[in-house]
Amino acid sequence: MTDYGRGQSLPSWHPDDPLFGDQGWDGGRDAAHPGDGGPQAGQYADPYSTGQHQVPHQQGYYGQQPQQGHYGQGGYEGGGPYDTGQGVGATDPRGMPAVDPYNTGQQPGYYAAQQGYPQQHQQQAQGYPGQYAQPGGQAGPDGYLPPHPGGPGGGPGRPEADPETGWDPGPDQGEHAFFADSDDDDEGYDDDHPKRSGRRNRDGDGKRRRGCACLAVSVVLMGGLGTAAYYGYGFYQTYFAPAPDYSGKGSGQVQVKIPDGASIADMGDELQKAGVVKSARAFVEASQAEKKSSGIQPGTYSMRKKMSGAAAVKLMLDPASQNGLIISEGLRAKAIYALVDEKLGEPKGTTEKVAKKARPSQLGLPRFAKGNPEGFLFPSRYSVGEGSAPEDVLRDMVGRAKAEHTKVDLAGQARKVGKTPEEILTIASLIQAEAQQDDEFGKVSRVIYNRLDKDMRLGFDSTINYAKGRSSLDTSVEDTKFKSPYNTYLNPGLPPAPIDNPGHQAIEAALKPTKGNWLYFVTVKPGDTRFTASKAEHDRNVQDFNKEQRKNKENGG
Structure with a gap:
């Protein structure tokens, strides 16, 4: 008996196995054990009568190379397809060979003796074809060294170096060496x-x-x-x-210019830059709490430094703080010049002289204006701060008018109605002077178009007043004979240029007159303007107008 031993007896062959009882079966003990009279010592018996002695064949599991079993020093190594590891030659009680038909691969006779290495050797036996332990540290027929560290005869010690290759696996080789660097080792x-x-x-x-x-x-x-x-x-x-904010009404004085189109937030930014408020958000929040804040318009304001947001909003709503110049619709150029002089503290006539001497390019006037600013000083609110010059203010007004003309496409829309841009502005100036209520602008425009189409004189009192440089509702027969190219009682067609500075509503009405056949109109009293296409009816309306005027005079009006 060797170190590997024969092991204990195997369980009997199950009679249900399909190979049980086949011809050629030699289940005797001597058939499997060498030296005991079995056929071909050193090999497995042929349980399936194939005529070949069974050796471990690795087809599909270990590859295609059959593994030769070897008898070492009194024991068989390598296992067969039914090798249970219990040793060769063991029999069951009926004398059948103790063979494991299910190849559990358990070999307690060998592996039980290898303390601490059962898993290693089992993996090597199953995963590496032909790599089986050889007693004495000798390489097997397949050239592999035994994985188990053992000396000759299975004793302890290192395996000797391969005499052919000189390779010494050393103490750190194998699966154990792979885990040798763990903390447990x-x-x-x-x-x-x-x-x-x-x-x-x-x-x-x-x-x-x-x-x-x-x-x-x-x-x-x-x-x-x-x-x-x-x-x-x-x-x-x-x-x-809470927004960073000052407290109180502030002190000192500073000029702040709010640009056109500025939002409340933009205004807050300008005030913060000028040192008026501590933060733009403080001004925005204060304006949100004030319902009238929507009335704050672009312009130049006289403010104080370090004001609370609420105090800044309140001051900007006070007309006294507004350094802006307000130009109302329908004002003539002369009236505007006087307002600029007053605002800038200039002597009377200063701005008018500047307007007459300035080249059209200096003020930005278009060619068809022929150097005359009348009709191009657009009604709006303008910033007039310290250091402003008359020319600067006039240039701002002309620039605002040009922006408005671009907005309404003055040139393109004028062609659609058969007029020039200059004629549209002149018609708009007449509408601005004659109409009083919003619904009257389109009707007055229609009367002008109808009369021009019929080659009728316009006969507007406003043109006589412009020619005479006055503003009056009383127009006498003698006034209608006043010699001036602007007198529409004497001259057919439109006056040579606008008679005032029209706003947006009048320009829109000049481009889009209301539909109607009216040829006459007269304002009997405020809010009572009567339009008609009948001359007789118009004459009766004029009589009513005269009665109203006499009544006003009697009452001291």
């Missing part, structure tokens, strides 16, 4: 052991690296938290915290 090493000390060094380096990694992560996290806190605080200050 550190036991048994001295501090001076090179492998032990090397591991310590590696552990120290690893710990330092892990420490550095943790520090880097901490720095990144701290930076991220700091950034989040910074932006979070900014978000809170912007949307939830």
Whole structure:
């Protein structure tokens, strides 16, 4: 009996096995064990009568190479397809050979003796074809060394080097060496052991690296938290915290210009830049609380420094703070010149002289204006601050008029109605002077178009007043004979140029007259303008107008 032994008896062959009872079956003990009279010692019996002695064949499982079984020093190695590991020659109570038909691969006779290595050898026996332990540390027929560290005869010690290749697997080879670097295998090493000390060094380096990694992560996290806190605080200050604001009405004086088209937020920005309010949001919030804040218009304002948002809104709604110049619709150029002089503190006539001497390009007038600013000083509110010059103010007005003309497409729309831009502005100036109510603008425009189409004189009192430089409702027969190219009682067609400065509504009415056949109109009294296409009816309306005028005179009106 060798170190491997024969093992215990195998369970009997199951009678349900399809191979049970086949011809050629030799279940005797001697058939399987060498030296006991079995056929071909050193090989398995042929249980299936194939005529071949069975050896482990690895087809489909170990590959295509059959593995030769070997008898070493009194024991069979390598196992067969039914090898249970219980030893060869064992029989069941009926004398049948103890063969494992299900090939469990358990070999307690060999592996039980290899303390601590059953899993290793089982994996090698199953996963590496032909790699089976050879007693005495000798390589098997397939050239593989035994994986189990054992000396000659299966004794302890290192396997000797391969005499052919000179390869020495050493103590660290095999599956055990793969896991030898684990913490559990550190036991048994001295501090001076090179492998032990090397591991310590590696552990120290690893710990330092892990420490550095943790520090880097901490720095990144701290930076991220700091950034989040910074932006979070900014978000809170912007949307939830009270707006930074001064208290009180402020002191000193500063001029603030609010540009055209500025929103409440834009106004707040301008005030903050000028030092009037502490923050634009303070002004915006104060304006939201004031219903009248929508009345704040672009212009130049006299403000104080370090005002609360509410105080700034209140002051901007006070006309006294508004340094803007308001030009009403229908004002003539002469009246506008006088307003500019007054606002700028210039001597009377200063702005008119500037307008007459200035080249059209200096004021931005179009060619068809022929150097005459009348009709191009657009009605609006203008900023007139400290240091403003008359020419600057007039240029702003002309620029505003040009912007309006572009907005309504003056040139294109004029062609559609068969007029020039200059004629449209002249018609608009007549409408602005004659109409009083909103619904009258289109009707007055229609009367002008109808009369021009019929080659009738317009006969507007407003043209006589312009020619004479006055404003009156009393037009006498003598006035109608006043010689002037602007007198539409004497001259057919339109006057040579606009007679005032029309606004947006009048320009729109000049381009789009209301449909109707009216040829006459007269304003009997405010709010009572009568339009008609009948001359007789118009004469009766004029009589009513005269009665109303006499009544006013009698009442001291």
